[in-house]
Amino acid sequence: MALFDTRSKDIRNLPGFGLTATLAVAFLYAPILFLVLYSFNSGRSISRLDGLSWQWYQAVFANEEIAGAALNSVLLAVIAASVATVMATAAALAMVRMKVRRRAAAYAVLNFPLMVPEIVTAIASLIFFSSVGLGLGFGSLVIAHTTFCIPFAYLPITARLTSMDPALESAAADLYARPWRRFTLITLPLLAPGLISGWLLAFIVSLDDFIISSMLSGPGSTTLPVHIYSMLRLGITPEVNAVSSLMVAASALVVIISGLIARKQT
Amino acid sequence: MQDQEDACRLTGLGRTYGKGVSAHRALDRIDLTIRSNEFFTLLGPSGCGKTTLLRLIGGFDQPTVGEIAIFGRNVAGLPPEDRPVNTVFQTYALFPHLTVAQNVGFALRMLGRPKAEIAATVARMVALVGLEGMEHRRPDQLSGGQKQRVALARALAPGPKILLLDEPLSALDAKLRQRMRSELKALQRETGITFVFVTHDQDEALAMSDRIAVMQGGRVQQLGKPEEIYEAPANRFVADFIGGANLIPARIGAGGAMSEGLGVVPAKGDLGAEVTLAIRPERLAILPAGLQQPGDLGPLRVTERIYMGNELSFRLEGASVPLHVTLPRGGLRGAQDFAPGDSVCLRAEPGAIRVLAS
Ligand SMILES: Nc1ncnc2c1ncn2[C@@H]1O[C@H](COP(=O)(O)OP(=O)(O)OP(=O)(O)O)[C@@H](O)[C@H]1O
Ligand SMILES: [Mg+2]
Numbered sequence: 001m002a003l004f005d006t007r008s009k010d011i012r013n014l015p016g017f018g019l020t021a022t023l024a025v026a027f028l029y030a031p032i033l034f035l036v037l038y039s040f041n042s043g044r045s046i047s048r049l050d051g052l053s054w055q056w057y058q059a060v061f062a063n064e065e066i067a068g069a070a071l072n073s074v075l076l077a078v079i080a081a082s083v084a085t086v087m088a089t090a091a092a093l094a095m096v097r098m099k100v101r102r103r104a105a106a107y108a109v110l111n112f113p114l115m116v117p118e119i120v121t122a123i124a125s126l127i128f129f130s131s132v133g134l135g136l137g138f139g140s141l142v143i144a145h146t147t148f149c150i151p152f153a154y155l156p157i158t159a160r161l162t163s164m165d166p167a168l169e170s171a172a173a174d175l176y177a178r179p180w181r182r183f184t185l186i187t188l189p190l191l192a193p194g195l196i197s198g199w200l201l202a203f204i205v206s207l208d209d210f211i212i213s214s215m216l217s218g219p220g221s222t223t224l225p226v227h228i229y230s231m232l233r234l235g236i237t238p239e240v241n242a243v244s245s246l247m248v249a250a251s252a253l254v255v256i257i258s259g260l261i262a263r264k265q266t
Numbered sequence: 267m268q269d270q271e272d273a274c275r276l277t278g279l280g281r282t283y284g285k286g287v288s289a290h291r292a293l294d295r296i297d298l299t300i301r302s303n304e305f306f307t308l309l310g311p312s313g314c315g316k317t318t319l320l321r322l323i324g325g326f327d328q329p330t331v332g333e334i335a336i337f338g339r340n341v342a343g344l345p346p347e348d349r350p351v352n353t354v355f356q357t358y359a360l361f362p363h364l365t366v367a368q369n370v371g372f373a374l375r376m377l378g379r380p381k382a383e384i385a386a387t388v389a390r391m392v393a394l395v396g397l398e399g400m401e402h403r404r405p406d407q408l409s410g411g412q413k414q415r416v417a418l419a420r421a422l423a424p425g426p427k428i429l430l431l432d433e434p435l436s437a438l439d440a441k442l443r444q445r446m447r448s449e450l451k452a453l454q455r456e457t458g459i460t461f462v463f464v465t466h467d468q469d470e471a472l473a474m475s476d477r478i479a480v481m482q483g484g485r486v487q488q489l490g491k492p493e494e495i496y497e498a499p500a501n502r503f504v505a506d507f508i509g510g511a512n513l514i515p516a517r518i519g520a521g522g523a524m525s526e527g528l529g530v531v532p533a534k535g536d537l538g539a540e541v542t543l544a545i546r547p548e549r550l551a552i553l554p555a556g557l558q559q560p561g562d563l564g565p566l567r568v569t570e571r572i573y574m575g576n577e578l579s580f581r582l583e584g585a586s587v588p589l590h591v592t593l594p595r596g597g598l599r600g601a602q603d604f605a606p607g608d609s610v611c612l613r614a615e616p617g618a619i620r621v622l623a624s
Binding site for chain 1: 345
């Protein structure tokens, strides 16, 4: 029954598929696995395993500079993700009602910053903030992070919004709901999964950012990635591995949460 | 008198989409009066402007020209939330995150009615549409027919003066559609609410309506009771769209209408006028050609015999257009049968031939 045999067309049945897939996954994850493995090293080396211990994690948690940088990072990411989500929602609500061509144009404008090399954005932000007298520090970081978080927050929100039946809002209006109540009682609750995904995505992008943060952070407003980078200059110990592993864990957690939310929607 | 007042009066109503060369008149100067307490149907093929008209009455869209008065009040510029009109949407548009009870009670909640009143009305509406015990389900836990009932209950709960229904039965299977027809009709009679019902299904329209407006190309082609629309179609379009009449080009002569291959057909009109004869397929008797009398149409040749269970249909050639005849199965008339190739003639029932301007 060759006519109905879809097995032969399945990519998984091509010769060498298993090997290629294994190599690809190994290539993606090997560096991270090594990073995590050596974070448990009992010695000071990051290339020779002496034994297993928690000591570098203890060192990380005892290190007040790391704690301060981590707090800065989380605070920054929460503020930037929240503001970006609000702005992205406003943009998505306005753009979903636009005609197709105008929407494409607006979308391009919104997403263009993603195409600009980040180093250029970073330098431009640095020059801009100093020339308007804002200087370096937490305030500048918040503005810059919010800006580049918007397109990331926008994507899941707009995806959710375009999949919503526009008749729902008409129905709410027909049933005597005024515009604000239509928004809060119908649109917003239905948009919630998109909002949460968008917020998480923005949060993680902000948390992981290095280039822009390294240009704009001043004394006292160092973020975690910037601090890790400065630790490298003093010589690499497994403490760097430990703090990096913690960041990987945080990112993985966020990915898992947003995956669960995405699955619940369907 | 209050209940003799017109529910909805449309005057010179037009809606044009787009501008310049791409402008499209979805509605073209509609004048229509919908009476209070009537079951009024907008019937027409896809794209004729039914939804557009409903959206204008509901306030979801604004007319390009013309006026809408609801119970004597000009509603120009009023948003949907300020009109005493509710809608059953074609896709139902139930709020997926709310329960059946919350959906049905939504309008009353928006109107700020007390909780006890909302609960009582919701219970009454849920019982009315036969959904007791499902109050706490969400829309995705309901069947198509149940969703349809929720949409109906939700639109009826605030007690609208006019209910707009946009093809509410089209998503249901044939059997359920049949049942919902009678239920809807009964509901309309009990509540006394004016129903404006949209459909492209002629059977639905004929079975349910007090009056029907047949629409085509953004215009009302004919307005009348179901019997009038079916028995006395005003033009070719209506005759063809409702019940699929045989439409035969003819010219009025001395003894009747002359048509190619059919001889002289009994029909009246201005001498020499080009007309169209409209004859329903079920109002023709089919006889062997040998029995042809003056006034019968023919002789014609059977080219196709189509068995349809309760009906038998024949396609005949020999006139300027192919003709169709439908016979009921069973009974005396049902005994007649012919095969392709047979030579036959047709005898029209008295009054079955309508003369339409071409
Ligand atoms: N927003 C719009 N922009 C442009 N043209 C439109 C728009 N809405 C409807 N039209 C056009 O107006 C005409 C009437 O549309 P309408 O939706 O009223 O048809 P309908 O009678 O409800 O058809 P159906 O039975 O398929 O629902 C159609 O030709 C349609 O293409
Ligand atoms: Mg329609």
